[in-house]
Structures are given as C-alpha cells and as structure tokens.
Amino acid sequence: MSRRFVFVVMSVAFVLASTFVFAGGQQQGQATASSSRAAPLQVMIYKDNPGQQVPTEALVKKWAQDNNKKVQISVSDYKVRTTAVTTALEGGTGPDILVLADFEPYQYAKGLLDVTDLANKIAAEDGGWYPISKTIGDVNGTWKALPVYIYSQMLLYRKDLLQKAGVSVPKTWAEFSSALQKLKDAHEGVTPFGISLSRSFDGQQFLTSIILSNGGRVLSPDGSKIAFNSPETVKALSYVIGLYKDGLINQDALSWTDSTNNQAMLSGKLAMTFNSNSIKLQAEKQFPELNPKIGTALVPAGPNGVVSNPATFSFAIRSSTKLPGEAKSLLGYLFENKNYAKVLTDTYGSTGVSLKGFENLPVWSEGDNMTNLAAVPTAHLFAPPSAQASQVSNQYVIINMVADVLNNGMTPQQAVAKAAAQMQQIYFGK
C-alpha cells in the first residue's frame, strides 16, 4: 500500500467524518428544537439600580411553582441586554420573553408576538396605559410590547445647599440658570450643576428635554421632513452652552459618563443634577446621612411646559417562541395589580410606572417618591418611534452638538445644522 494511497484514504475519511459530524450537529440541533416543546420558558429579567430584578425574579419563580412550569431566568443589565436581545431575535433561540428598550418594539416588530389582547386586558385591570406607554408598545395599532419601566429624568438637588444660598427649587429653565448662579456665588468648592455632555443617556435626555420644552422638534408634524434646524433648537443648545461658558456646569462635562454625576452628587461636590432616582437609592444604601439632604423635583419647564425625555423598558415575546401561551400567562401574572405593585413598592417607585391604576399606592407618599409618579405624564420622545429615531438616539446625534460647539469651534447654529443634516441622512437618505 503506497503512502499516497494512505493519504488519499485518510483525507476522504476526514472529509466524510467532518460531513457526518456537521450533519450530526444539525440533527442534534433539530432534536433540541423538537424537544423544546418540553423545554423551559426562558425569561429575560432586567437588572438595574432600583433592584427590580429581585422582586421580579421571585414573582417569576412563584408563577412557575404555582403553575407547575419550568422557567429559565437570565438576568441582564443594559450592556448585556442589547446583544442578548439581538441574538435571540436573529437566532430564534434564547429568551422567549425579552426586555426591550426605548424604540426597540418598533425596530424589532416583525420578530415579536402580537400581545394586543394581553395589553387590553392589563389596561382594563390596571387603569389604562399612560400615553408614553401606548406610544412605545402600540406599533401601528398592534401591541408588540408591554412597557413596564418608565425612567423619567428628574431634578435632584441638595436641599441644604439651596437653602443656604436662599434658592428655591427652579420651576422653569430661566429660574434654573439664575439658581445656578446664586449657588455658584454662595458655595465655593461646590459645582452648581453637573451632568455628562458626552455620549451618554443622561446628557442626551437633558438636552433633548430642553429642546422639546422650548418647542424644538426632530420631525415636522406630518413626519415628511426634518424640522430640527429651528430657532427653538438653537436657543436650547445656546442655553446649555451658556451654562457651560458661565461656569455653572462642570467644566469636564465632556468626559463624564452616565455614572459620574451619581458619584459627584454622592461625594457632596454637586448641588444639582438630572438623573433618575438611582442617586437617592445609592445614597440610602451607602450614604444614609446624605440621603435626606437630596430632594427631587420635576425637570424645569420651558415655553412648551415640562417635558422629560424618558428611558423606557418593555416586556415582549419573541414570535418564534414555542411557548406563546405560557409566555403570555407569565406576563399577565407580572402585570397583575398586586404583583406590579410589589415591584413598585420594593423599588420605591424608582422604575417609574406604565399604568395609571397605581396612583394611590402608599409608596408614592413616602419621602420624595412622588416625583417618580408625577414625572411619567411629562415623558415625551423626540420623535415618533422608528428605526431612524433609534439611530439618531444611538449615534448620539443630539448630544454631539455640544462637543461640536465646545471642542470643534462651531457656532450653535452650525452644530444644529450639522445634526439636522445627519438626521436627514438617517431618515431620508441624501
């Protein structure tokens, strides 16, 4: 037997073996898929500062126990969530119940189960959805997701510092800037106001809230063209730049992240910031003596009233799930009045609330928790939900305007025009 013959035989054998292994893998995959009828219901639970994952996980386990079902829970924070959701929707595997952020119910609508019946049932039982919830979950007349957390940005301020400076809690943006000036004059070594002006949710929400409350908008009312390049938007951006140039805002704002204002507030270096209630939750655990000094209030009003740009999270069901009935049953259970109330109570209402039927919960009357509830009706998006709106948000087109002015030497008008051109490209191509 020649050596060449042995090589040929070995190679052919290898190719055949590889083919069988590959085919075997495929068959095994199919077997797993077919046996998935008996597989557990896979549930994604969102983990964040309020700690909603703790009561939610307990509720999911209780539902499984009461109904004799198997569940597999995956707890995801924001960073893990993005790739986990995309992978599940692309691969048709993984969690049956997903947690979607902001515009994702629209982006991924084709991969999501219709939950209109469940949404209507929950609305009937829990007092109806807030307008922001309907905007997020109802995709062109079909509910694709059930909003559960509406994180509103609110003003967090140091009561003691404001009191010493003789400043009352600002109700309008004009009052806000004059309050900052008084705080600056009164307290050396304390930054009057701090927030990230770089690529961050906080910064983007802050600037968007000012733009919207000043009457600025991304799209024209009929959605046919970009309306961002307007005097109102320029005025809002100029206002923020003015705060920076007057030294009323932290001078390293362009290097701050979403967590830096939390740290700065908790270290006593800030008089005011905008954030969700997570700062108070951290303060309660780590700085109990500081927590009573931190107050909360609604975002100041502009000519268009109080507008807060929220971060939202919704439950949704993957359309390729093998367990649609179980998934709907579990979501129905999580939204049952007593169960949703438990999550809100355990998190001091810091997750925000998507349904109107919880306005009388005792938790709102404790401390400053009421702001979490009062902020929900002020929540507005900068444009109707769509993949394009998501792209504008995720590419930080709006907050990048600040860096364009402060770092790149543009005027506010030029920065707004540049952002509008990017939006034009994203929405309508050239």
Added chain:
Amino acid sequence: MNSKRGFLYRLRRELQHGSTIFVLPAALLIILIVAFPFGNAIWISLTNHEVANPVDKFVGLANYINWVEQPSYWSALFHTVLYSLSTVASGIVFGLAIGLSLHKIRGGRDFWGALILVPWIVPTVVSTLVWSWMYNPVGGVLNYALKALMLTKSDVNWLGRPDLAMLSVIIVSAWRYTPYFGVVILAGRKQISDQLYEAAVLDGANGVQQFFKVTLPSLRSVLLLTATLIFVRVMYDFIVVYVLTKGGPGDATQILTVLSFTVSFNVGKMGSGVAAPMLAFPILAPLIFIVTGNMVKNLVGAK
C-alpha cells in the same frame, strides 16, 4: 484543451507529490470556520438585512455607497487607522525596550516576563474598566497622582478633550499590546547569535550602532509579522474605545467597530452595520497577503 490537460497534469503531479493531500483537511476546516462566515458577512452587507426581519432584499452596493457618502464614515476610518498605527508604533517602541531589557536581565527573567504579560492576560473589559476609573474626572487616580506630584494644578480632562481622548484610548490599547511585542521581541533576540555582536564590537561598533546594525535588522521579520497581525487585530478592536468613550466626545474617538456595533446591534440594521468595517477590508487585504505570503515563503524556503 491544452490548458485543461495542463491542469490535470498539474493536479496529478500534486497528488503524486502528496502536499495537496496534506493541506486538504486544514483547507476544508478553514473554509468551514473562516470562509463561510466571511462570505455570509459579505452577503449580509449586500442586503437590507435587519434584526428580526425575515425578508432580506438584495441591495447591491447601496450600503457601501451610503457609507462612502457620509463624512462621518471617513472620520471613523481615519480614527481607526490612527488608533491602530499608534498602538502598533507604541507597542514596537516599548516592546523593544521591554524585550531587550528582559534579555539583559540575569536573574528572575521568568518572573519579570510573567509579570509583564499581565496586561495581555487580564480580560480587556476588566482592564479597560480599571483604566476608565483611573481617567475618571471625579477622584480618578491619574489626576490625583499628577496633582500630588505637582505636575498639574487642575484636573486633566482625559476623556473630554478630543485630542486627549484619542491619546487616552491609544495609551490603553498600547499598554495592552506592548507585553505581546515585548515577549515576541525577547524570543527574537534570543535567536540572534552572540557572534554577530562580537564581530560588531571587533569592528568598533558602539551600543547604538549594534542596535541599529545588528539587532533591528535581525528582528525585522519578527517585527513585521507581529506588527501586521496586531495592526489587523486593533483595526477590529472594539472594547477599549466603547468602554472608555463610546466614540465621544462628539465623534473624536469614533472608530469603525463602534460605528458598526451601533448600527448593527443598537439600531438593528445588520446589512448597513456589516458594510462599515467591510469597506476597510481593501486596506487590510493587501497587507495581510504580502506579509503572510512572505512569512510562508520564509518558513518553507523560497524556491
């Protein structure tokens, strides 16, 4: 007909020689685990594929044209090349210092070698998070140290100024890859015969001349190969920039992979997202083919 006969003749010769058969299994595996995903990525970039949308439409080069027309793409490409080249250049300079120093050390070389490899071994996410705390403008250790050493009176805005932000991400990337260069250079230096240095000394060469006339030329192929591989790897690096700046402030550190991740995963436009880094492939492909081609020639002996 002649060419067909020629092909069959060559095939028969190859089979007789046996080399093709040796390579075949490896080639099949590479096709399976490299070529297939790569081909699939090219296909996706030619469609309007979106996450959760089961129907793809072939759009030809539309995704590529769309990127080419956007100034933000060229800015991201420039940042990517700057980031990669700076990482490699820093890695070579500091890697040479480390590798050659390790070669000089008499005692504890293994210990120091292992210690220096720590940045390479620690998971990138973990080490980058540590760097982000060090750069933190509120209580970050870097500003604290600079002020303690009286090198600055006010806090340095590491990640907030466009020039400093790019420098800051490059520092982290270079810090991560330098140990790899150092170890490779150490291994390369060990292969250089001491006789070459003795001959240089006899010829009157000083230390600097020995470095430029003996060490560097002898390490040339090792450096070229390592630099190319690391350059390609850094071109597609994602974690360092994403964790530290997410591409900001403004677009100051926006690189192709962050742009691609945002469009693919945050926005769900897979076709467009995949096309962004694919456009850089024509830059990398010749580099890879030339360097790896030379490497293979050196390994098997050029005919």
